[in-house]
Structures are given as structure tokens and as C-alpha cells.
Amino acid sequence: MKENNDIKFQSIEEIEQEYKKKGYICSPQIATNLYLASHLEKPILIEGPAGVGKTELANITASYLDSDFFRLQCYEGLDESKAIYEWKYGKQLLYTQILKEKLNNILEDADGLEASMAKLHQYDDIFFSKKFLEPRPLLKALLSKNKSVLLIDEVDKSDQEFEAYLLEILSDYQISIPEIGTIKAGYKPFVFLTSNNTRELSEALKRRCLHLYIPFPDAHLENEIIRLKVPGISEILRKQLVAFIQQARALDMKKVPSIGETIDWARSLLLLHADILNVQLVKKTANLFLKHEEDKAMLENHIYDMIIKAIRIAGEK
Amino acid sequence: MERILEDFIITLRNNGVRISISESIDAANVLKFIGYSQKSILRDSLASVLTKSLDEKIIFYSCFEDFFEVQGMAHNSPDSKEKGSEDKETEIKEPKEKEAKNNNIPIDQKDSALTKLLLSDDMTSREIAIREAARSIDIRSIQYFTQKGRYMARIMNYLGDAALFKDIQRLLKENTAKSTEKAKALQVQEKQLFGAVKAFVEKHFTFFASSSTDKIIEKSLRETSLSKIGIQDLNIMRKIVNKITKRLNSLYSRKRKTARRGQLDFKKTLRENIAYQGVLFNISWKYKKIDRPDIIAVCDISRSVQSYVQFLLLFLYSLSESFARIKTFIFCSNLVEVSNIFDNYPLEEALKIIESGKGLDIIMGSTDYGQAFQDLKKGWLDIITNKTFVLILGDGRNNFADNQSEILTMIYKRCKRLIWLNPESRFLWNSGDSEMKSYLPSCHMAMECNTINHLERVADHILSYR
Numbered sequence: 001m002k003e004n005n006d007i008k009f010q011s012i013e014e015i016e017q018e019y020k021k022k023g024y025i026c027s028p029q030i031a032t033n034l035y036l037a038s039h040l041e042k043p044i045l046i047e048g049p050a051g052v053g054k055t056e057l058a059n060i061t062a063s064y065l066d067s068d069f070f071r072l073q074c075y076e077g078l079d080e081s082k083a084i085y086e087w088k089y090g091k092q093l094l095y096t097q098i099l100k101e102k103l104n105n106i107l108e109d110a111d112g113l114e115a116s117m118a119k120l121h122q123y124d125d126i127f128f129s130k131k132f133l134e135p136r137p138l139l140k141a142l143l144s145k146n147k148s149v150l151l152i153d154e155v156d157k158s159d160q161e162f163e164a165y166l167l168e169i170l171s172d173y174q175i176s177i178p179e180i181g182t183i184k185a186g187y188k189p190f191v192f193l194t195s196n197n198t199r200e201l202s203e204a205l206k207r208r209c210l211h212l213y214i215p216f217p218d219a220h221l222e223n224e225i226i227r228l229k230v231p232g233i234s235e236i237l238r239k240q241l242v243a244f245i246q247q248a249r250a251l252d253m254k255k256v257p258s259i260g261e262t263i264d265w266a267r268s269l270l271l272l273h274a275d276i277l278n279v280q281l282v283k284k285t286a287n288l289f290l291k292h293e294e295d296k297a298m299l300e301n302h303i304y305d306m307i308i309k310a311i312r313i314a315g316e317k
Numbered sequence: 318m319e320r321i322l323e324d325f326i327i328t329l330r331n332n333g334v335r336i337s338i339s340e341s342i343d344a345a346n347v348l349k350f351i352g353y354s355q356k357s358i359l360r361d362s363l364a365s366v367l368t369k370s371l372d373e374k375i376i377f378y379s380c381f382e383d384f385f386e387v388q389g390m391a392h393n394s395p396d397s398k399e400k401g402s403e404d405k406e407t408e409i410k411e412p413k414e415k416e417a418k419n420n421n422i423p424i425d426q427k428d429s430a431l432t433k434l435l436l437s438d439d440m441t442s443r444e445i446a447i448r449e450a451a452r453s454i455d456i457r458s459i460q461y462f463t464q465k466g467r468y469m470a471r472i473m474n475y476l477g478d479a480a481l482f483k484d485i486q487r488l489l490k491e492n493t494a495k496s497t498e499k500a501k502a503l504q505v506q507e508k509q510l511f512g513a514v515k516a517f518v519e520k521h522f523t524f525f526a527s528s529s530t531d532k533i534i535e536k537s538l539r540e541t542s543l544s545k546i547g548i549q550d551l552n553i554m555r556k557i558v559n560k561i562t563k564r565l566n567s568l569y570s571r572k573r574k575t576a577r578r579g580q581l582d583f584k585k586t587l588r589e590n591i592a593y594q595g596v597l598f599n600i601s602w603k604y605k606k607i608d609r610p611d612i613i614a615v616c617d618i619s620r621s622v623q624s625y626v627q628f629l630l631l632f633l634y635s636l637s638e639s640f641a642r643i644k645t646f647i648f649c650s651n652l653v654e655v656s657n658i659f660d661n662y663p664l665e666e667a668l669k670i671i672e673s674g675k676g677l678d679i680i681m682g683s684t685d686y687g688q689a690f691q692d693l694k695k696g697w698l699d700i701i702t703n704k705t706f707v708l709i710l711g712d713g714r715n716n717f718a719d720n721q722s723e724i725l726t727m728i729y730k731r732c733k734r735l736i737w738l739n740p741e742s743r744f745l746w747n748s749g750d751s752e753m754k755s756y757l758p759s760c761h762m763a764m765e766c767n768t769i770n771h772l773e774r775v776a777d778h779i780l781s782y783r
Binding site for chain 1: 335337339340343346347350351357358361362364365366368369370371374583584587603
């Protein structure tokens, strides 16, 4: 699988082309980061506003590498028992019960406490062993039989203590379990971390990663995305729609429309057999890309100017 | 090329991008993979390893353009530049004859290397020579703007301006039409060269030294009395406060204590009770709460103290991440609560409202500490608990009115820590109408507080004491 990876990330141009085939348009920055991450074997920390395709990038990478995909969704209170490993307590308790019952058989010919203990030590201590270990996503990615893709989503929502657990995994691709020892990855996973910047991540974590900031796409890139994702839409409507969304993002909105919402809007306009944008159409379908009443009201104040500008921009190109 | 990367990293650091050694090593590794042939790929790659936030990326992109423009990489491949610099000696000594002819001034065997270079009109060689001279005299060590002239002189010296001067003198002595023309041309070229050296030093000063000047300003501002800080320095002061509070926030906001209730930590409980054959003697909970102190700030805003108040409040509210709750009171002849102003307005605006006192029920007569303590006792004594830090900022000058020190003693007994911050020097504390003598027994700590360094010490004390 390592060889496969070596074949896969040969050049930045190749990454751009291959991801496009999978339905993801990479900007040169994204492609450069993927290339570097693959060759330097470093995790990528992706930041940017919601809905710019941070999580999707990890998904597409797994599909491109044709490898296992492990996803860990972070939240407040996430600890190592849900992210790294957990002991199978039920089985451990059963084991102690069985041990208790079998203890007489084991120790029947031993005289005195010392002899009994010596005899007991002859048996393996399996109470804390791999047999009773329940791997969670991070450990699963390290134990994977081939190169996997690991996505640690919204890492900024986890606690600072959890970040400390990640440090060992991200720098050395290994996990230390006190009872067993260190488990090292056979194949270093391709790691993505995403953050929405709800809190600042520690310097130590950032230092271990390549940093990629994905902003909202410019008009050209967004046009490409819509062309790829909604192939049936006419060129003129696509350009108008993109020009309109670009203007909407410049307004001081509570929630700025994401790329996913642009795609949804484009799909719905296609379904409604629309040819060009007009005021009625935008008003009727605005709920597809605006999710707050205040934002809709703000849009209505500017709707005429925005549509005229969108039509003019679309006509220019 | 490693030296150029090294210089670039120093430039970024000087501009406020924090780059660790491991990140520099990563950058060097990246260069091995990427090479220098494509500028945009080089830029994006270095951006991903050297910068770790959007703000840093913005600084990076602007520095990258400026830096590599100066390094001559914007249009040319650096590899060819490097090759060029290796050939510098030969280029200085043997300028291309063709170019010399273009200038119509003959080059003599007696002429010095610099004279030949100037007459050759070969701008690229001239630029390379300046860069090489700058490197030899270690331009990176420039720190203060007063050193600019010295570095210019050293570069000119390295280039051989003494020999050039001798050549000009010799030509003028010869006193023929040709030699005079050559001497004049050389004088013009010398001026141009000096102009180029000056621009070069100026540019490198902004890369390598601007932060050291900032550091000196910061150091002196940290030690300057807050009442003497002018409006022009307020922005720098805010930056300093932000820097300190960021450090304190990250240092102390992580302090957590195990709560007595919450979700059962089954794993921990089981492990701790194995020794008791699984009987649950010690129960552990998953929930931990962040241990943050409550702050009550009582600030004298009479004219003598006003300028200190805004910095204390700026400091406290910038640290709000580390505090559970801040309640702010201001007083002069009476006491009013102003916490809601901080809740409703951005910090800067709130500070302005408090400074002007407009819309607040405050009477700006003579300062009355006794009345202020009485007001505090009457309205808010119940919110002072054993978790509360009470900060009093004032000079303790009560205009000989009743000092009500027994109320302060009452507060002292109720709160966790009572800290008095006095902008006056300790020698003046008991002089004139100062009541510090009466108030001191009721303070856990009283300290002189009139610089940013003092404020930092106070914050450190509060955060580490909880």
C-alpha cells in the first residue's frame, strides 16, 4: 500500500487532476499541501469557515487512495476512552470471576502464601492485555493493515487535555497505553484535522501539522465547482448564480452561504427549469442558502442591485 | 540558498510570525521536495509549514513578496542568482568589454575593481556586488536605525570606495579632457552606487531590525508610569497588554479541579477499586470544572488616578477568559456599578464611556473613600464571598473625611483576597490626606501599581493564588 501511495501523489498537477475526477476542485494551495503531507508524512490542519469542503477533502483523499477511512468527531468532554481505546470491562469482570473459580485448581498443591504467589506468577497477566482492548478511531487508524485516512473533525471543540493526547499520535504515529506499552503504526495514516476556530489550538499541536486555510472560493473556482457538481445547469445561469452568491457573501450576514448551499441552490434552480435569475425566483428559493430571517430581510433590501450586477457580470465573461 | 531561507525566517519572526526550530527544519525539507523553480508553489509550500493561522498567512504573503523582490527572486530563478554571486569576483574585476564600450569611456589597467564595475554599467553585477558586500559585513546584525549610516559606510568600504576615490583624484590630477570627463562620470556613478547601497540598507533594516526598535519601545513603555503615556502610544500599549494577557490566559485558563458530581468515570472508578474486590469505595467523576476566580474591581476615577484606571480595566477585561465573573465599580464622591457598560459595549467604547462619566450617576466632587465603602456595603456586600478577589485601585487620599476603615475590614474578612493597588510611590503613602495607614491592616496585599509591569505582576498573583 505504501508503493500505491508513492504512485499516487507524484506531482501537484496530478493531484489537481485526480481530485477533479473525484469531484473535488483543488486550489493550488490545497494540492501543494496534499503533496507535501504525503511526502513529509505530516498531518494537515485545515482551517476555514464552515462549508468550504474541509471534511470533504479527507473523504475524497480516502477515496483517491482507496483506503480505510476513520473519522473522529470531536466535542467537549471527548476523552481517550472514546477516541483512542477502552477496556472491555464486562469481559474483564467475567475473567476475574473465572479466575476466582479456577484459583483452587491452580493453587491446590502449593504450600503457603509465597508458593501460591510464585505459582500464580507463572500465568500470564491478561487482565490488561490486547485481548481486552477495544480500539477506538485513533487506535484503529494506527492498527490498520494498510495506509488509512484519519479525519479528526472539529478538533477545536475538544478539550485542551485531549489535544495533549493527540501530540504523540501526530508526531510519532504511536500511542502509549500505560498497561501494555507503546503501539506504533504499521502504516502511517494520512491525517487531517479540521478546525472552525472556536478556540485557539495549542502551539504544540499546530507545530506538528502543515497548516492549510481554505477560504470561500473566488468566482472562477466556484464556477468550476458548480460546473462539476451540477453539470446540467446552463452556463449563463451558473455565472449569474455564482456572481449573486459572491455578492451575498460580501454582505454582513449572520451565516454566510457555503459552497454546499450554492450547489443545493443550483440544483433546485435546475429542477425548477429556470433560465436566468429574477427577483421572484431568488425570493422564493433564498431559503436554500440563507438560514436566518435577518439575513433574508437584509438580502431583500439589496436584491434588485445584486441581481442586476450578477446579470451584468455574467454577461461580461 | 539555505542562508536565504534563514534570512527569510528571521524576517518573518521580526514581523511577528512565531516560527519554531522544528518548523524551520520542515521548511528546509520542503525546499528539497519543491525546489525553487516555481515561485507560487514555493510560496504556498513555505506558507503551509511556517504559518499556523490566517493572520500569520497574511503577514507571510506580504513578507514573501517584499523579501524575494529584494533578493532578486521575483523574476529570476534563485539558482541562477546563486551562480551569479559565485562569479562576483570575476565580474567585478573583469567587466564585459562590450558594456564598457557602450559608455564610451575607456577602462584603464590602473583602474580599481570598483571603478571598472561602475564604468561597465552592468547593473546586475553591481547589485550582486552590493549583496555580497552586505553579506560579508553581516547586515543581519543591524538593530537600530542609528546604525544605518555605519552599515552603508561599511558596504561602501568593502566595495572599495577608497580605491575609487584615489582613481578620481588621479584622474583629476592628470587634468586632460578625457581624464576629467572620466572623473566626472565616476563621481556621478559613485553617487548612484551610494544611493543603491542606501536603499539596500533601508530595505534590510525593515526586515531585520524594525522589531528591535519595537522591542526597545515596548521595554520602555512597560516601565513608564501609566499617567505619562501619551495618546500616540496607546495603540502600542494595547498591543503589549494583549500580548501579556494572551500569555496569562493560556497559562492559567487550563487550571481545572475535579468536581464532586457529574458523569461517573467508570474506567477510573473500576481501576481505583480493584484493590477492594470491585466494591466501589472511591467514586470518580468525569466532569471537571475550570477553576476561575471572581473579581470585584473598585476604582477611584478622580483626576489623580483616572489615567491608571483605564489600563487596569483594559487588563482585567482582556483577561476575562481566566476569570469567571468581573464586577466593576467606579467612585469619586459616590460609588456606582459599571459592569453593565462592559457587557453592552465593546471594551474600547466602554472605557471611553467610563472615562467621560456621561450617563453614569457619578458625582465628580471630592474623593470620598468612606462613602464609596458605605455604598459598596449597602448594595453589594452579599456578592463578596470566599471566592472573590477584591481589587481596589486608588491613592487612598480621602480629603480628611471619615475613612470607614471598619467596612474595609468587614470586606477583608469576607473575601478571598483584598488587594490594594496604589499608583503612588510607597514613600508617599502616609503623607498628607492619604489614609493608607488605616487601610493597610485590612489588605491581604497592597502594592505600588503604576506601570504595565506592575499590572502584569498583579494579574499573575491573582491567577496563581486561586
